[in-house]
Amino acid sequence: MTRSRKSQISLEATPYYHCVSRCVRRAFLCGVDALTQISYEHRRQWVEDRLLWPGEIFAIDICAYAVMSNHVHVVLHINVLQSRQWSAEDVVMRWHRLYKGSALSHRFLGGQV
Secondary structure, rough: OOHHHHHOOOOOOOOOOEEEEEEOOOOOOOOEOOOOOOOOOHHHHHHHHHHHHHHHHOOOOEEEEEEEEOOEEEEEEOOOHHOOOOHHHHHHHHHHHHOOOOOOOOOOOOOOO
16 A cells, blocks of 8 residues: 655655656657667656756755666755745745746735735
8 A cells, every 4th residue: 555755754764765757658768669669868868957957946955866768766865954944935936936826826925915
């Protein structure tokens, strides 16, 4: 049975986590597909850029990563000290770097909430 992330993450135990994400149905993320001989190597830089970008926004340091042909490995460090220095406005502004936000979040930043 699966467990919620809240029960899997314990910053008291360790701030470092090894995460893996795999492609489904024998799909290829990068490299040359042995079955079809189609090259997906052009995706490697895109995946790397997208992997590193959230590390600039959130209090998560990317310690190491590997983009493989059908999966990605990432070693993350949760920077608790950095995140504790952020105000609520800082958190919302960082969220808006990834998403356009909701009417409520924009009103909050405008001082209307």
